[in-house]
Amino acid sequence: MANFFKRRMSWVNTRMGFFLLTIGLFWVKTYIAYQTEFTLGAKGSVQQFLLLINPLPAALLVFGIALYFRGRLAYWLMMIINVLESTWIFANVLYYREFSDFLSFGIMKGSSDVGNNLGKSLAQITHVYDFFVYVDIIVLIILLVIHVIRIDARPFKRRYALSITVLSFGLMFAEFGMANADRSGLLTRTFDNNYIVKYLGLNEYAAFNAYQTQKESATRASANASDMKSVLKYLKQNRVSPNVSYYGKEKGKNVFVIHLESFQQFLIDYKVNGKEVTPNLNKFYHNQNTLSFDNFYNQVAQGKTSDAEMMLENSLFGLPQGSAMTTYGTQNTFQAAPAILSQQAGYTTAAFHGDVPSFWNRDNTYKSWGYQYFFSSSYYTEKSGYSVGYGLKDKIFFKQSAKYIEQLPQPFYAKLITLTNHYPYELDKKNTDFPATKTGDKTVDPYVQTAHYLDQAFGEFMTYLKKAGLYKNSMIVAYGDHYGISNNHRPAIAQLLGKSKVTNFDLAQFQKVPFMIHAAGLKGGINHTYGGEIDVLPTLLDLLGVKNTDTIQFGQDLLAKNRNQTVAFRNGNFISPTYAKIGGTVYDTRTGKALSLTTAQKKTVDKMQNHVTTELSLSDRVIYGDLLRFYTPKNFTKVDKSSFTYKYKPAMEKLAEAEKKEKTSALVKNKGKETTYKTDAPELK
Numbered sequence: 001m002a003n004f005f006k007r008r009m010s011w012v013n014t015r016m017g018f019f020l021l022t023i024g025l026f027w028v029k030t031y032i033a034y035q036t037e038f039t040l041g042a043k044g045s046v047q048q049f050l051l052l053i054n055p056l057p058a059a060l061l062v063f064g065i066a067l068y069f070r071g072r073l074a075y076w077l078m079m080i081i082n083v084l085e086s087t088w089i090f091a092n093v094l095y096y097r098e099f100s101d102f103l104s105f106g107i108m109k110g111s112s113d114v115g116n117n118l119g120k121s122l123a124q125i126t127h128v129y130d131f132f133v134y135v136d137i138i139v140l141i142i143l144l145v146i147h148v149i150r151i152d153a154r155p156f157k158r159r160y161a162l163s164i165t166v167l168s169f170g171l172m173f174a175e176f177g178m179a180n181a182d183r184s185g186l187l188t189r190t191f192d193n194n195y196i197v198k199y200l201g202l203n204e205y206a207a208f209n210a211y212q213t214q215k216e217s218a219t220r221a222s223a224n225a226s227d228m229k230s231v232l233k234y235l236k237q238n239r240v241s242p243n244v245s246y247y248g249k250e251k252g253k254n255v256f257v258i259h260l261e262s263f264q265q266f267l268i269d270y271k272v273n274g275k276e277v278t279p280n281l282n283k284f285y286h287n288q289n290t291l292s293f294d295n296f297y298n299q300v301a302q303g304k305t306s307d308a309e310m311m312l313e314n315s316l317f318g319l320p321q322g323s324a325m326t327t328y329g330t331q332n333t334f335q336a337a338p339a340i341l342s343q344q345a346g347y348t349t350a351a352f353h354g355d356v357p358s359f360w361n362r363d364n365t366y367k368s369w370g371y372q373y374f375f376s377s378s379y380y381t382e383k384s385g386y387s388v389g390y391g392l393k394d395k396i397f398f399k400q401s402a403k404y405i406e407q408l409p410q411p412f413y414a415k416l417i418t419l420t421n422h423y424p425y426e427l428d429k430k431n432t433d434f435p436a437t438k439t440g441d442k443t444v445d446p447y448v449q450t451a452h453y454l455d456q457a458f459g460e461f462m463t464y465l466k467k468a469g470l471y472k473n474s475m476i477v478a479y480g481d482h483y484g485i486s487n488n489h490r491p492a493i494a495q496l497l498g499k500s501k502v503t504n505f506d507l508a509q510f511q512k513v514p515f516m517i518h519a520a521g522l523k524g525g526i527n528h529t530y531g532g533e534i535d536v537l538p539t540l541l542d543l544l545g546v547k548n549t550d551t552i553q554f555g556q557d558l559l560a561k562n563r564n565q566t567v568a569f570r571n572g573n574f575i576s577p578t579y580a581k582i583g584g585t586v587y588d589t590r591t592g593k594a595l596s597l598t599t600a601q602k603k604t605v606d607k608m609q610n611h612v613t614t615e616l617s618l619s620d621r622v623i624y625g626d627l628l629r630f631y632t633p634k635n636f637t638k639v640d641k642s643s644f645t646y647k648y649k650p651a652m653e654k655l656a657e658a659e660k661k662e663k664t665s666a667l668v669k670n671k672g673k674e675t676t677y678k679t680d681a682p683e684l685k
């Protein structure tokens with residue numbers, strides 16, 4: 001028997017055999033860690049496959065280094081590499097347990113308070129079984145020491161070592177190709193660290209993160225307090241005074257920000273077969289107490305939702321590439337809406353979203369922005385059929401959010417991010433009672449159906465707010481974050497708009513999204529000012545009467561009289577009530593006709609372009625250089641991120657405590673009685 005075993009296992013006594021055994025064990029344990037310690041959310045066979053194989057290419061590359069060395073040294077090197085690699089897994093397991101994210105080099109360098117916080121709790125969160133990641137190494141070393149596995153001292157051909165290295169690069173390349181086909185823009189758009197690990201693996205994540213951190217810290221290090229001067233100078237010249245008939249009119253009210261996913265302005269009052277797509281939002285839009293803006297543009301780039309969030313709550317632009325929330329959200333200093341409102345007006349601040357908290361790095365960024373609570377996937381009951389695409393269906397999301405909203409001490413600032421109206425606009429039959437459009441473009445046609453579903457969910461939520469006694473004392477803001485139908489669908493867009501053909505100018509107009517502010521007693525109406533997402537924060541702060549004269553915000557109050565109405569698009573194009581510059585062409589905004597400019601016109605357009613380029617680049621400088629660390633507005637205290645936790649248990653305890661102390665929640669006002677939430681969601685019947 002022993003002999004049989006020896007013969008069968010003799011391959012491990014060769015260098016290559018031992019190498020493959022080491023890698024095999026490393027592969028298995030990495031995969032076990034993927035499955036048990038991280039929530040990577042691999043869906044479908046391509047993602048499952050990539051998750052399974054992704055430890056291999058990098059392992060071949062890194063462990064393969066040992067093959068270039070002789071005799072014993074090669075064996076010890078393999079073990080040392082194994083220890084380092086396993087420690088990387090080990091550290092990530094612990095970090096993930098606490099922060100639901102992977103370690104970044106920025107954090108390890110200790111330039112953030114997250115690091116300190118981790119040290120304290122390290123002992124508490126380590127489990128004995130975490131040390132399992134070292135078991136294979138210990139076993140291999142013992143087997144070597146007691147000569148069950150013999151060291152192969154014969155010289156190993158360079159050629160073979162080189163082949164392994166070449167093979168590993170080839171595999172990595174193939175892996176990256178498959179990953180990018182499944183998720184285009186994986187590295188450029190930087191959605192979520194979980195995605196990088198899921199598709200490419202922990203080693204590739206480390207390499208990518210090291211590269212990014214290096215790039216970031218170089219710009220961060222070269223930035224200094226005096227860079228803030230040009231920003232302050234610009235803002236001083238561009239600050240407008242608020243409109244006195246609106247300033248402070250909504251002081252002390254709760255604020256709801258309802259993020260209507262991929263919702264475009266053209267949907268408002270739009271009909272299919274004579275039926276309104278969004279009857280509830282239309283009513284809201286035309287309500288005499290709603291301020292509605294019909295020349296309001298989304299200004300997002302690759303960061304999509306996260307760019308919209310960045311603009312709405314910071315009045316800073318998203319970046320030309322990638323997502324600022326993902327890349328800078330954890331480390332940078334921010335002076336965002338939640339922090340301003342809680343510090344200066346005693347607001348409770350909470351975000352709600354039916355997706356995993358890591359997407360767009362929300363779980364870290366929201367802390368930097370001062371959100372006290374972040375209700376995400378783990379706070380919601382999930383049953384089969386409750387979710388579609390990225391997460392919870394809107395009707396179920398709103399319904400389940402209600403019980404948390406009721407517990408928030410008032411006044412509160414609550415942002416609810418919907419999801420169902422997201423590409424590819426899928427929805428089950430039970431929830432589809434609206435006709436699709438008939439452009440023949442499969443991506444476009446179901447858009448109105450999910451938009452209709454979102455509208456119904458919105459309607460149910462409004463009914464609930466009235467019942468819970470929250471409608472009257474709240475300012476309800478609703479906005480579309482970005483387009484749902486991209487410019488790649490020209491023929492379909494033309495049909496939707498009833499045109500024979502769309503120009504680039506039409507496509508720019510197609511970037512309009514709704515922006516509406518409703519409050520009891522608010523003087524409403526449709527306002528035609530040209531503006532965009534960058535302008536939201538100053539508008540809201542003025543309505544709430546929160547002093548906003550020395551903050552670093554690039555937008556202007558949409559209600560202010562002398563505001564600059566040139567709306568910047570992230571690519572440097574712009575639109576204003578007079579001229580629009582799209583690509584190299586200037587259009588007359590009123591007629592949509594392309595212009596050949598007179599000298600005088602050219603001067604005006606150049607001035608506008610200059611304004612746009614300046615504001616975009618200064619905003620980028622604030623983010624790239626982390627300039628807000630050098631500047632604190634009066635009455636503002638730097639946000640202490642470590643004071644927030646979004647983990648279910650401690651957060652709910654904190655909420656219960658706050659409610660008991662303040663006695664201002666809707667639940668307390670309703671004498672402890674939960675308001676019944678009415679929904680026709682078929683899943684809940």
Ligand code: GP9
Binds near residue numbers: 304306355390417422
């Ligand atoms: C994911 C959701 C979608 O959580 O917010 O983001 P998007 O793809 O629209 O940027």
Ligand code: MN
Binds near residue numbers: 304482
């Ligand atoms: Mn979005």
